[in-house]
Amino acid sequence: MTASSPFVSTEWLAANLSAPDLVIVDGSWHLPPSGRNGKAEFLERHIPGAVFFDIDAIADDSTGLPHMLPTPTAFAAAVGALGIGDGLRVVVYDGSGLFSAPRVWWTLKAFGVREVLILDGGMPKWVEEGRPTESGPAIRAPAVFSARLDRSIVADIAKVETAVAGSIIQVLDARPADRFAGTAPEPRPGISSGHIPGSLNLPFNRIVKDGHLVSPENVRAALLDVGLDLDRPVVTTCGSGVSAAILWVALESIGKMPLALYDGSWAEWASSGKPIASAP
Structure with a gap:
């Protein structure tokens, strides 16, 4: 077996915030009993340039089950609207450090994103280090994403x-x-x-x-x-x-x-x- 790290450091991300081919994704989600709301926390504070990936909204809501994978067509439309397009690199983080980001990371990989990594330590580490944040909704131009679900x-x-x-x-x-x-x-x-x-x-x-x-x-x-x-x-x-x-x-x-x-x-x-x- 050959180990490979799916993580990227806060130092690396800070140095590459303005890279034109990089999309930063806030994938925060919390269990209902926690009382926390990932979208509200994103609007209050997020890494500059990040977009919010809502696993409850980018999902198949016809099954009655929580956040099931959507169809490729629905996924392509949703992430394209977020500005995630073909050929772009993605870094995912969450507000817990490491909880829901892996689900978004896995979902993006499943639908064909080739270069996607998880921010080690997530938002808590980023804030602890005094790195910049911004508030409000994401502002990123729509893009075209060609979704291909790896059903295997x-x-x-x-x-x-x-x-x-x-x-x-x-x-x-x-x-x-x-x-x-x-x-x-x-x-x-x-x-x-x-x-x-x-x-x-x-x-x-x-x-x-x-x-x-x-x-x-x-x-x-x-x-x-x-x-x-x-x-x-x-x-x-x-x-x-x-x-x-x-x-x-x-x-x-x-x-x-x-x-x-x-x-x-x-x-x-x-x-x-x-x-x-x-x-x-």
Whole structure:
């Protein structure tokens, strides 16, 4: 395995803020119980020149599931309106340091953006270092984006069922341990807690510290500690497909490319009458 870092430093971004081929994307999103609003925080303060990627709006709203991937046509129109065009480089950040930015990063990659990175430490590190910010709506000229969805890296419920039924593909869940075990409620009304039978649990906060991904050595140790076999394919999942992307970033950082991300994640599985396991 060859490790590759999906991150870029605040120093690098500060030096390249005015690069004409670079788009800075604020991908902030927060769980409903947090009381935080990513769009409102963006309007109050964001990195100069950034545009806001709303994962709840740039989504397929016909499924009843949260922030599912939209069609390529809808995605192309939405990101084109943000000024993200073909051939541009993208740096994504979020207001938590490292939470929702990986989901936006993965989504952009899935639809064909070749050069997309995550700002290490996100907005908290940028502000802590006293770097410039601005407020108000984004102002960027529309662009043309040619969306091509790589469906091979998107797991649907059928692919996950196949993984559960077999012994080759592993399912790795990023939710907190108590929700995985079924001893704490899910944040979304009407969704039972528990987990996909046979899946493994690596809560994302075990590998994210102070807004940064832990070292590759610690990522590897955490994965092995929960029983993941690095020689077998992995599908990442979580509550709604957001923190599953953190697991993706972590795996990629040690050179283990995941097979796919389960877009519907637990929100779909638990509401579809599928088997639910509980206890660790």
